[in-house]
Amino acid sequence: MPVVDQQQNYKLLSLTESDGKTVMKFQRSIEACDENDLPITNLPMKLIYAYGQNDDITYHSTRRGTKELNLLKYMPRVNPPNSQYFDMTMVNFTVPAKQTHYHCKIMRAPTFDRKQHIYRIEPVITNLDLVHHLLLYRCPLTVTEPLEAECYTSFRTNLCMETIAVWGVGGGAFEIPEVAGLPIGGNVEDFFYRLEVHYNNLNKSADRVDNSGLRFYYTSELRQHDAAVLGTGLVTAPWYAIPPKAKSFLTYGMCDTAYIPEVLETPHDLQVFSVMLHTHLAGRKVRVGHFRGGKQIDFLAVDENYDFEYQDVMNLGKTKTVKLGDKLLVECTYNTENRSTLTWGGLSTSDEMCLAFLFYYPAMNLSGCMSFPNTTTLRSEMGTNWLNLMSNKIWNDTSINQYQQTLKRIDQLVIIADSLNNISRNTGLIPDLSVIPSAPCMGGCATKSLALLSLLLCLAVQFMQKYY
Template identity: 30%
Template sequence: MRIGTLLKTLFCVGIATAYPNFKDILPNGNEVPHPCKANYVWHGVGHNNPLGGGSRNQFGLDFKTAGLSWTPELCRKDSDGDGRTNGEELGDPECVWKTGSFPSRLSDITHPGVCTLSDGSICDADKGGVDCQVEDGLKNCNVLKEPETLNTTIRFPETAVPAEETTYSCMIFNLPSDKDYHLMAYEPNIDNEMVMHHIIIYGCDPNEDPVPDEQLNTVTKCGMSAGSNCNQMIGLWGVGRPGYCIDGPMGFRIGQGGFKQAALEFHWNNPQLKSNLKDSSGVTLYYTPKLRANDAGIMSTGQMNLEIPPGQQSYTVVGKCHSECSRKLIQAPINIFWAKNHMHYLGHEMNIKVYRDGVYYTELTNEVIYNYDSPVEKTYSTAVQVLPGDEIVTTCKFKSLSRPKTTFFGDATSDEMCFGFLAFYPVANMPFSTCTAWKDIPICNLWIQKEHNDCKWVDFMFRNVNETKRVRDEVMANCKPFGNCLSECKATLQILFAEHPCMKGDVYELIKDQSLKLDNKEMQAFIVAVDSCKAEMAADVYLRNLTNDNTSGADRLGGISLLLVSLIMYMMIK
């Protein structure tokens, strides 16, 4: 009996792990969209189940007849009978694609196994077999059954969705604050499924000045952050999830002793660049005055420096929250009760592991088959304790067979991410909760550093912060982007480089890097203006050192190297 059970288990594992390989031997096999669910991918292209396995659709039957390979005969077939050949639907209309190459068309892909009419509707013959319903509502959430539980719904006013592939929009609002509450659950109210990609709820720092009333309930473009003081994640929703419910001895504190304001961040995905779309989605928050024993928080881990080469069967990226970083960030033991992996459509495997004193301790997540459309939220019946000094290692694996160019970190679904989200208690006076990596430097080190050096680099990237506006205005008034290094620009920068903590070393380089990756146009203009004089200022430093009789030979050699680099940069700017 045990051997039979083992064989059944191995057989099921074989099915579960084998079907993704079939996608690799079909043109655009990793990019076939669900015919009636926006932002969903049909992973098991030859199966009636979008996730693969089980009964085959007609394309799957034809694929099997073709020997589980892409042949000219299979390409020229119209398996679903909608008037388009399988090759036309999968981006290989000439039927010349070979495994390992790129199809002639990488966009406007349709499903070869589901009959779809020209208006996008499902043919009558397939309507009964294609599930177009998105799961809605929270089931078995005990807190919703408690008589003390209250709720409030926050929605965007009807807002035009920009004709851009990716838009981040935010709205700050007041939370109930007559007493202390614990936020225990939330569920989305999706108005426009065609564009909604994800929603994040951020708590606004109660120790900072509140956002003025006139700025509340107003939708603004925001990049990947709701605002300088609204950056502490207390909820997130993505495609494929009904919401989230906390059943346990913890909750996110709102009200008099907690968050009094929060922000909604919407990610709209509009790859067709349609100009007539609108959205008024929102969330319903469930909160209770029946306080739990602990306050909860969410921290993120991962890697932001992503450069995924094209055509890779598997490409691994690792982000480490080193022990020094976690010792600063986690000031007391925390108990992790929920964890979630997050990548985009190239992601195919991900795990988060904890090491203690250099030795493997435990695993927080492990998705051997990662599926962006069906996110797995790992919850623990017994919370996992993580200590200050533990190393948290996030490993993401990407499959880029469908991409002809390098894929970078970014907010669009065509970009990639490598994030883990860990919900925990108690908060224990933690600072901003992130331990992702930027290049080889854990961001939490830089965040702690900004606290010590009085540089709030996230604040610095947003114009609505007074100090940022002052520095930007000075630079833009005195410097000429892409032009000559003006004397007034040099004088302004000499003061800023000497006195302003956000203009120094690694912190400035981080701000520069993130401005490019987050496509922050205002910050990019500022950086170009600063760079108009950096090379010449480096040359000035060398010339001053050259006149110093005490300069050693080694210093002179280093100075010559710096001068050569500076002169090359200066000539390029000219």
């Protein structure tokens, strides 16, 4: 049983049961002035819950879960008129008996006489123990035939790179703000889409059949803006190494929006409303810094307690404007204390990534804005045989820190691509991220009622009942 907090900083307002749902309403200070309590901020926060079969307080067993919400800027679900849905899923796909498999299916979306707006995306997961994450990409007009194959083994699967939707293990449904929607249909450009499913088959089970994918709710009542998704962060490269035995190792990926005009004729500012952060098993923290005029002005997103088993789209609560010329820096912190060999950048869950998917409007024809350390500079710093030297190097706190500082200090190659894979290549340097300031604890902390209502045991339990 968890240890009871000696300082109870909340006041129970009501507790009711109705129609199989338990609803708890309580209040507590935003800044609890208690080292054992987290302050409530305007960033998304992970909530945990557990419940029993009856009113006796006993061990909850498997009746537990998590939910990520922005408590101070909660966005309620909307139900537009004339709404319907369609699914884009695998169909009776037999998952290979190997630990890591990325499967791609290129398919046509439903056709519509006029443009529709997608406003809600739900995961459709048939094997929760196998499916790690999903991505849906829009294909260019040059892709005109369906295809099903292992990802990144065919030139055709590599053509479809404009991200439309993402889902990570542990995540739930995703709502788009009422001012925007993901566009589909309504023009002569009858797009194909590529569904990418990452299967993490730890036990290498055979004969497992999967029908996972995504469900899209759409409406003919168009919203003010078309929305889109932009991939940012560190380019996933097989030569990028994270040393073993590291308590904390930082990597960086930069997006310099000043170069967007090199691939787009009519670029504009981005209004970012949600972010999904993504690493693999060694990831512990992810921060996205926002820079303007050479100075950091904000954090676009922060997860100081990143959990590989819980990856969800963060609702920022309000839009954040990224102006052309701004820089975005994705910082990922890893822990490899339990590893004895190098961890490489790659697709497997035992490899690593450092990504942040930005949901924004108005839409632009962009697929990615990322960076990676200049390999030419890296070879001159560490020697032409540096990859072999890395594998044989004795790693300790000093050598780990030296390598980390080298990767950050040298020039980076900044890559910006549109959906047709037109690419801009430039160089830049990694700026310093500031420390997130903690709110001062003052006497008479202002109390705000957190009317969670159906937050924990309605929304979260409904989700668990639906997908588990």
